[in-house]
Amino acid sequence: MISVFQMKMLHLMTLVVRLFFLFLFFSCSSHKKSSSFEKKVFNIVGYTQGTTYNIKYFFNNEKIKKNEIDSLLDIIDYSMSSYIDSSNISQINNNSTNKLDTLLKKVLERSIIICENTDGSFDVTIAPLVNSFGFGAQKKLQTIEGDPSLLVGCDKFKINDNLILKENNVKIDVNGIAQGFSVDFISSYFNSKGIFNYMIEIGGEVYCSGEKNNKNWTLGVSDPLGSPNDYIYKVPLKNKALATSGSTRKLSLDSNYTHIISPSNYLPIQNNLLSVSVVANNCMDADAYATAFMEMGIKRSMEFLEKNTYNLEVMFVYLDSLSGNMLDLRTDGFIVK
Numbered sequence: 375m376i377s378v379f380q381m382k383m384l385h386l387m388t389l390v391v392r393l394f395f396l397f398l399f400f401s402c403s404s405h406k407k408s409s410s411f412e413k414k415v416f417n418i419v420g421y422t423q424g425t426t427y428n429i430k431y432f433f434n435n436e437k438i439k440k441n442e443i444d445s446l447l448d449i450i451d452y453s454m455s456s457y458i459d460s461s462n463i464s465q466i467n468n469n470s471t472n473k474l475d476t477l478l479k480k481v482l483e484r485s486i487i488i489c490e491n492t493d494g495s496f497d498v499t500i501a502p503l504v505n506s507f508g509f510g511a512q513k514k515l516q517t518i519e520g521d522p523s524l525l526v527g528c529d530k531f532k533i534n535d536n537l538i539l540k541e542n543n544v545k546i547d548v549n550g551i552a553q554g555f556s557v558d559f560i561s562s563y564f565n566s567k568g569i570f571n572y573m574i575e576i577g578g579e580v581y582c583s584g585e586k587n588n589k590n591w592t593l594g595v596s597d598p599l600g601s602p603n604d605y606i607y608k609v610p611l612k613n614k615a616l617a618t619s620g621s622t623r624k625l626s627l628d629s630n631y632t633h634i635i636s637p638s639n640y641l642p643i644q645n646n647l648l649s650v651s652v653v654a655n656n657c658m659d660a661d662a663y664a665t666a667f668m669e670m671g672i673k674r675s676m677e678f679l680e681k682n683t684y685n686l687e688v689m690f691v692y693l694d695s696l697s698g699n700m701l702d703l704r705t706d707g708f709i710v711k
Contacts, residue, residue, distance in 0.1 A: 413571070422447040423455070423553060425577035431564065432571040432586070438564065446563060450556050453477040454548050456501075467501065467545045472537050481548050481555050481658070482533060488551075488662045489528035492678070496666035497637035499526050501545035504635055507642060526637050553579045554617055554661025561657075578602075578618055581657045582611040592711065596620075598648035598691055599700060606691070606702070607710035609653070617660035619668045620649035634668050645671045646692045648700065653687040653708060660686075672703060679705060 418429040418440050429443065453475050454463045462478050465471045474482065485498045502525050520543050524530075531540035538546075548555075553576050560574050561581045571584035573591050582591035590612045594605030598620045609616055619634065634643045650667040654660035663686055667675040672690050679688060687707040694701050704710070 418443055420444060420447075423451065423556065423577060424457075425553075427574075427576040429560070429575070430573045430586075431569055432584075433569050437567055437569060442563075443560060446560060447556065450477060450552070450559060454481060454552050456547065456549075463546055463548065466538055469542050472539065474533065474536050474538050477555075477559070478548075479533065479536060481551055482531075482538070482546070484555075484658060485548065485551055485662065486528050486533070488659070488666065491682070491684070492663070492666040492670065494528060494637050495669040495674075496550065496662050497526060497528055498546050498548050498550070499528065499530050499544055500635050500637055501547035502526070502543075503637075504547050504549075505545075507635065550619075550665040551658055551662040553577045554615070554657040554659070557581045557615065557657035579615070579657050579661050580611070580617070581615040583613055585612060595649075595651050595689065595691075595710075597700075607689070609651070609708075609710055611653070613655075615654050615657035615660040616651060617654075617657060617664045618649055618651040619661075619664035634665060636669050638669075643669050646695060647671060647690060648693060649691045650675075651689045651691075651708075655685050659684070663688075676703075 413432040413434060415430060415432050416436050418438070420427050420440060420443065422444075427443070427447070431438070451458055452461050454477065455461045456464055456467070458464060462471075462475045466474070482498065485496070488496045489498070503522065525544055530544045531538055531546070533539070556576050557574050557579050558581065561572075561583065564570075564572050564574070564583070571586070573580065573582045573586070578596070580593055582593065585591070590610040592608045592610050593616055595607045595609060595618060596602050597604040597606045635641065636643050647668055650664045652660040652664040652667070654663065663684075667688060667690070670678065672692060675688065675690070679686065687705050689702055689704045689708045689710070691700060691702045693699070
């Protein structure tokens, strides 16, 4: 026979069990409701500027779509692509106008600063040299019209308000900085939409914002002697840009000349550097300085980095002159995995 006390305990246990399952029900319901607001991953891929782009971002919904990205990249092309006759830069090089649009003006202003910082190792007036070795829009060897010393140099043009002032035979080429700027331009668009966890890559130039699955983003640095998908290192990034310039991917039409032309001797660079990777606060700087360091070589570049504080971390990949092995040299803040 069950006592009154036992009956009370039985009712109490039944109540506890009911409350437990009720708690589970509401917990599961709450979890399902909150999971619908968890951030999802979205990928956008496409083709631009003679190469590919790849974007990955985390957000509650697909807030930015491919057509928006393509429209932004088209704006850049019609500003600074030498492959489009009606672009702002083509019209300036053809002396059809001296008016700068907002984007090209920003790129040229930054180019002048980096040119001065690197004593001319980065120079956007190398267009005649680029064309002469077959790397220009015409894709054929061209004769330089005039003395290169009168055509090349960041003192060969000035910017006055929204006008560029130059001699008619001075030509501009921003390919050494335009992709980095493009990455920054798209990055600004994502920020304006309230999206802060993303990776934007155009032709190997990258900016990573925030985190990927609560961890830093990780990007690969390609083996300059292997295929583009062979990585020698992985670099963790958070709110930083990474750009790599190399001497082995793009060669001249009729020889093994590298596409990087020295503004100092007007010839393709010749040193033991295979690639330079730069981590910076923005991709425009990373892109331009990577190009400059390829021209400067390791010794001059390291001297530059020791004297100046531009928040740059750099890795040089080079061929050892004695062993013939591929080696690397990194600044202290260039972290690899």
